């Protein structure tokens with residue numbers, strides 16, 4: 188496909204319907220994928236978005252053509268090929284990264300790092316250059332290592348702002364609400380509970396003691412519920428094995444939409460949205476940790492800190508912290524190694 192020609196076509200269409208009250212450009216990287224496509228559909232229907240920029244290394248023309256027929260005012264531009272990534276991200280207010288490889292049964296999220304680190308690296312470099320003030324959100328796994336890697340790249344370029352880099356953990360919240368609502372027999376929207384830590388196995392810590400409405404479970408049932416939330420991603424991976432493979436896509440697109448909406452409301456100054464997300468913080472012994480965040484015009488307005496934990500949750504917290512430290516270090520080590528290799532290349 189001729190990427191330049193494609194860009195020219197999209198430029199023509201881009202000006203269709205530009206006057207919305209919300210002037211926000213959202214860029215989706217990995218827009219042709221299992222998460223990317225439904226997420227773009229949801230964003231193309233969202234009133235807080237005025238421009239949707241889609242980027243992938245493949246299938247963009249088809250996804251673009253399809254989305255561009257949807258009769259909403261939101262303008263859309265489509266980009267393919269690495270050389271067009273800067274144009275895709277230019278002036279974006281929110282960059283949502285859903286590109287990269289997904290798990291297959293038997294794999295842990297950590298196993299994806301070798302493949303996905305280079306994707307995050309590439310995108311973080313362009314974010315640093317083209318939209319350093321954007322709210323930069325990473326869905327790509329392993330979130331626990333990809334976020335620290337992106338931070339190192341932004342730091343190297345002197346544009347790191349801890350208020351603007353997010354690991355998206357919203358799916359853990361979405362799942363928790365669903366499972367708890369089933370237990371309590373209430374509407375999922377009525378369930379409010381922090382899920383802290385990271386986004387992988389035991390680093391996912393649902394704080395059941397803080398659940399509203401109150402959840403009164405005996406220890407065995409509470410342990411079972413926590414395990415189900417921590418392993419929910421694997422539950423989907425196993426179920427999808429019979430159907431071509433992959434991990435959660437539809438529920439993740441929904442979760443990414445919820446998170447994007449909260450960010451845009453914050454940017455707009457519309458209320459005081461609160462969401463948990465994996466960010467640089469000093470609330471724990473880890474350099475990055477997910478806690479409830481109040482969002483605002485500059486991203487994180489206030490880190491609401493660690494919720495009160497029960498004695499059992501304190502134990503789970505310590506396990507999460509120990510694992511997270513390793514995951515975070517993996518991201519930092521990758522950056523160091525990749526930088527060393529860069530320097531070596533230059534000498535040659």
Ligand SMILES: NC(=O)c1ccc[n+]([C@@H]2O[C@H](COP(=O)([O-])OP(=O)(O)OC[C@H]3O[C@@H](n4cnc5c(N)ncnc54)[C@H](O)[C@@H]3O)[C@@H](O)[C@H]2O)c1
Pocket residue numbers: 216217218219220221222223242243244245285286287288289290299303306309325326327328329330355356357358359386433434435436439
């Ligand atoms: N944070 C979470 O809660 C969560 C939930 C579900 C999935 N994920 C992760 O999201 C990622 C994507 O999952 P999926 O199911 O959509 O995968 P997928 O394979 O269906 O789609 C990935 C897309 O990324 C594109 N891509 C690959 N390299 C790229 C690059 N350099 N630049 C731009 N696009 C690129 C591919 O072409 C593909 O279209 C995986 O890493 C998965 O583990 C995270």
Ligand SMILES: O=C(O)C[C@H](O)C(=O)O
Pocket residue numbers: 289290296328358419420421423424434435
């Ligand atoms: O489990 C995965 O690999 C994808 C994602 O992190 C999830 O929680 O569904």
